[in-house]
Amino acid sequence: MLASMKLRTKMLLFICGVAFLSFSATIVIISGISTKNAEKDAFRLVMETANKSSTEVRSEIDKAVIAANTLSEMLSAIDSSEHTVSRAMVVDMLHSVAVIHNDFFGVWAVWEPNTFDGRDSSMDVNQPGTAENGQFRPNLQRYSGKLVKSKTGMPAEGSKGSEWYWTPLRTGKPFITKPTAYEVNGVPIMMISATSPIIVNGKTVGVAGIDYGMDKMKEIISLIKPFDTGFGILNFSDGSVVTHPDEKAIGKKLISSKALQATNSLQSYQEILQTKDFNGDALSVSVPVKFGEDLDIWNLTIRVSMDKVLAAANALRTTNIIIGIVSLLVLFVVVYFISTLIIARPINLAIAGLRDIAEGEGAAIPDAAGNLVIALKMDLAFVNPYKKYGEN
Numbered sequence: 001m002l003a004s005m006k007l008r009t010k011m012l013l014f015i016c017g018v019a020f021l022s023f024s025a026t027i028v029i030i031s032g033i034s035t036k037n038a039e040k041d042a043f044r045l046v047m048e049t050a051n052k053s054s055t056e057v058r059s060e061i062d063k064a065v066i067a068a069n070t071l072s073e074m075l076s077a078i079d080s081s082e083h084t085v086s087r088a089m090v091v092d093m094l095h096s097v098a099v100i101h102n103d104f105f106g107v108w109a110v111w112e113p114n115t116f117d118g119r120d121s122s123m124d125v126n127q128p129g130t131a132e133n134g135q136f137r138p139n140l141q142r143y144s145g146k147l148v149k150s151k152t153g154m155p156a157e158g159s160k161g162s163e164w165y166w167t168p169l170r171t172g173k174p175f176i177t178k179p180t181a182y183e184v185n186g187v188p189i190m191m192i193s194a195t196s197p198i199i200v201n202g203k204t205v206g207v208a209g210i211d212y213g214m215d216k217m218k219e220i221i222s223l224i225k226p227f228d229t230g231f232g233i234l235n236f237s238d239g240s241v242v243t244h245p246d247e248k249a250i251g252k253k254l255i256s257s258k259a260l261q262a263t264n265s266l267q268s269y270q271e272i273l274q275t276k277d278f279n280g281d282a283l284s285v286s287v288p289v290k291f292g293e294d295l296d297i298w299n300l301t302i303r304v305s306m307d308k309v310l311a312a313a314n315a316l317r318t319t320n321i322i323i324g325i326v327s328l329l330v331l332f333v334v335v336y337f338i339s340t341l342i343i344a345r346p347i348n349l350a351i352a353g354l355r356d357i358a359e360g361e362g363a364a365i366p367d368a369a370g371n372l373v374i375a376l377k378m379d380l381a382f383v384n385p386y387k388k389y390g391e392n
Contacts, residue, residue, distance in 0.1 A: 012332065012335055012336060015331070015335050016328060016331060016332055016335065019327070019328060019331050020328060023324035023327065023328065024324070026324075027321060027324055039283075039309065042226075042283055042304065042309040043270060043283065043285065045226055046226050046230070046283065046285045046302050046304055047268065047270075047285055047287070049224060049226055049302060050224075050232075050268075050285050050286075050287040050300055051287055053220055053221065053223075053224055053232060053300060053302075054287050054288070054289045054300040056220045057217050057220055057221075057234060057289055057298075057300065058289055058290065058291055060217055060220070061176070061192070061194070061212070061217070061291055062291060062292075063101075063103075063212070064104070064192065064194035064210040064211075065174065065176065065194045065291055065292055065295070067097070067101060067104070067107075067194070067210045068194040068195055068196040068208055068210045069174060069196045071094075071097060071107070071109070071196070071208040071209075071210070072196035072197060072198050072199075072207075072208040073196075074093070075090070075109055075198045075206070075208055076198050076199050076200055078090065084117075087116070087117070087123070087127060087128075087129060087136055087138070088127070088128070090109070090129070090136075090138060091128045091129050091138045091140075091149060094107045094108070094109065094138055094139075094140045095107075095140050095147070095149070097140075098140040098141075098142075098147055099147070101210075102142075103212070103213070103216075104142075104210050104211065104212060105141060105142050105143060105182075105184065105189075105191060105211040105212065105213055106139060106141040106142070106143070106193075106209070106210065106211030107139075107140045107209075107210060107211075108137070108138060108139035108140065108141070108152045108208070108209055108210075108211070109136075109137070109138055109139075109152070109198065109206060109207070109208040109209070110135075110136075110137045110152050110154065110165060110206050110207050110208075111135065111137070111198065111205055111206035112135075112169075112205050112206055113133070113134075113135050115200075115205040115206060116136040116205075116206070119134070120133060120134030120135050120136070121134050122134070123136075128149040129149070129151060130151070131151050131154065135154070137151050137152040137153075137154065138151070138152070139151055139152040141211065142184070143182065143184050143185075144184075144185065145184070145185045161180070163175065163177060163178075164177045164193045164195050164207075164209065165195070165207050167195075168195045168196060168197045168204075168207050169197060169204055169206070169207055170204075171197075172197050172199060172204045173197065173294040174195065174196045174197070174292060174294055174295055175194075175195045175196075175295070176192055176193070176194050176195070176291060176295055176296060177192050177193040177195070178192075178236050178238075178240070179191065179192050179214050179236065179242045180192075182211075184213075189213050189214070189215065190213070190214035190215075190218070190242070190243075190250075191211055191212065191213050191214060192211075192212055192214065193209050193210065193211050193212075194209060194210045194212060195207050195208070195209040195210075196208055196209070214242065214243065217234060217242070218243045221233070221234050221243045221300075222245070224302055226302065226304050227304050227305070227308035227309060228308065229304070229305050229308055230302060230303060230304035230305070230308070231244075231245045231277070231302070231303060232300060232301065232302050233249075233254065233255070233300070233301040233302075233303070234289075234298065234299075234300055235253075235254075235255050235260075235298060235299040235300070235301060236296075236298060236299075237264070237296035237297055237298055237299075238253070239253040239254075239255045239260045239299070240252065240253050241253070241254055242298070254301075255286060255299060255301055256271065256273065256284075258271070259284070259286040259299070259301065260286075260299065262286065263286050263287065263288040263297060263299040264288070264297050264299075266288045266290060266297065267288070268285065268286065268287045268288070269285070269286045270283070270284070270285050270286075271284050272284070272306065275303060277303060277305075278303075278305040278306075278307070279305075279307070280305065280306060280307055281305075281306040282303045282304060282305055282306060283303065283304045283305075283306055283309055284301060284302070285301065285302050285303075286299055286300070286301040286302075287299070287300050287301075288300075
């Protein structure tokens with residue numbers, strides 16, 4: 001088949017074929033490099049954003065954690081003091097803390113029965129912070145919108161939602177509760193309690209705590225928008241969602257087990273997965289949020305559409321393809337004219353002249369430069385001078 005093709009066709013196929021393969025290989029290589037670079041740049045950007053945001057979240061929650069630890073140390077010192085400190089004085093101290101930190105929804109403490117002053121049975125239950133059985137459980141809270149002196153509720157051990165008290169009491173270590181919705185002025189607000197044990201002479205006698213709203217953390221997470229459509233997710237230590245752009249996702253476990261395992265080991269984790277948030281793949285980056293030595297590790301995850309991540313690389317690939325197609329068309333036209341006017345036409349003329357010579361219609365004669373050229377025989381009658389008249 002190739003042998004039967006014309007020379008011009010062979011030249012077009014060969015030159016344009018080589019050019020096509022070269023352009024294709026170049027486009028594939030450039031696209032691959034640009035895609036990898038885009039993924040690396042996206043990972044770097046998302047990781048920097050995640051680390052920055054996790055630091056901001058930790059800083060906010062640390063306000064409550066540090067306040068709770070400081071409060072428990074103060075109350076432990078008061079309980080250990082030889083000087084008598086009344087319940088009213090403790091209530092006033094908690095009130096002062098609540099006034100200074102007006103972003104705290106609650107400042108409270110709970111002592112085990114008869115561990116504060118040993119006089120629970122004889123105490124006036126109408127005193128601020130004194131429960132019906134005389135137990136000292138002062139609470140300064142803003143759940144009604146204004147600062148009020150009240151009593152801290154006492155859950156039964158093992159009951160649902162009782163970890164805020166019994167975990168630090170039994171372990172002797174600080175604890176942060178899972179975010180829970182509480183009504184403030186009739187509006188549900190997600191809140192945590194940062195708790196710390198009150199320890200006297202090596203024995204845990206009570207728990208002090210700070211109730212802190214999640215609004216600031218929600219604001220921090222809402223500002224995470226890499227590549228315009230990306231978003232952040234704050235997860236509790238068990239992987240359940242604390243903050244998400246979709247309120248319906250709160251409480252669900254959307255983080256992968258591998259990512260959760262990595263962050264619980266204080267390692268970041270990167271993966272590409274399918275989610276309902278985007279059409280197609282998503283780049284997911286998870287980083288740990290560590291609050292303290294003895295506290296659970298939370299997790300911050302950022303997800304970005306891979307279509308957005310690779311948009312620039314895909315645009316570059318499309319541009320390269322267009323340039324390649326245009327270049328091939330230009331090359332085709334150039335090769336066509338070169339093969340037709342410069343190569344094929346003279347060869348065809350030479351072939352035609354040689355054919356005429358073979359048929360006795362022309363001759364190859366040298367030109368002034370010594371090159372052979374084809375001269376066609378003119379239609380003239382030649383007379384042989386040696387031929388006698390009348391001879392055939």
